Amino acid sequence: DVKVTQSSRYLVKRTGEKVFLECVQDMDHENMFWYRQDPGLGLRLIYFSYDVKMKEKGDIPEGYSVSREKKERFSLILESASTNQTSMYLCASSSATPHEQFFGPGTRLTVL
Amino acid sequence: SQKIEQNSEALNIQEGKTATLTCNYTNYSPAYLQWYRQDPGRGPVFLLLIRENEKEKRKERLKVTFDTTLKQSLFHITASQPADSATYLCALDIRDTDKLIFGTGTRLQVFP
Structure with missing residues (x-):
């Protein structure tokens, strides 16, 4: 059974802390994505990666960075967490074609 | 700009419909x-x-239509069951990339 796993289901951090969210997929997919999901706004793409060490900004990259050192692992970093980054964070992966995305269970991050 | 619209109001239907x-x-x-x-x-x-x-x-009880002239897709669940209650998201590919744009989703509630 194919799987995308995320390091935490729930996370509580304080303003200004550095936060690492990790995502691992076991499907040998080229593409990996980080989204955040907020009520009424849907899924918004933060960053994605189409290969190891490659990354591209999505629609809302400000305040975030990413790292992809290995094909199966894609990390999202909040350099200095702020309260407006409280959200559900979802990681996904896909092959190059036909692009259906497989999602992890999500991390509910609360920044106090 | 590219825009996807799904009915934000919940859809409530009776089981079997x-x-x-x-x-x-x-x-x-x-x-x-x-x-x-x-x-x-x-x-x-x-x-x-x-x-x-x-x-x-088609896939089992699911049917999707795609009208590129009307720029519309319809998603049907026949013989609906309470277990079908969930939010359903549509997503469009962005040509020449491996990215998707997601709609905000429609919540379906199937009651007995």
Whole structure:
């Protein structure tokens, strides 16, 4: 059974802390994505990666960075967490074609 | 700008009836369109993909239509069951990339 796993289901951090969210997929997919999901706004793409060490900004990259050192692992970093980054964070992966995305269970991050 | 619209109001239907959800888009010509199911607190799960040259696709009780002239997709669940209650998201590919644009989803509630 194919799987995308995320390091935490729930996370509580304080303003200004550095936060690492990790995502691992076991499907040998080229593409990996980080989204955040907020009520009424849907899924918004933060960053994605189409290969190891490659990354591209999505629609809302400000305040975030990413790292992809290995094909199966894609990390999202909040350099200095702020309260407006409280959200559900979802990681996904896909092959190059036909692009259906497989999602992890999500991390509910609360920044106090 | 590219825009995807799904009915933000919840759809309530009786068990056994056919549920029909709508996805409209503007300013874009996708090569294909996807539908996902999302349960509360969980990541979306891929259901179906339909290509621009396909008018209709079926999978068990699910049927998707794709009208590129109207810029609309309809998602049908026949013989609906309470277990079908969830939020359903449509997503369009962005040509020449591996990215998707997601709609905000429609919540379906099937009551006995």
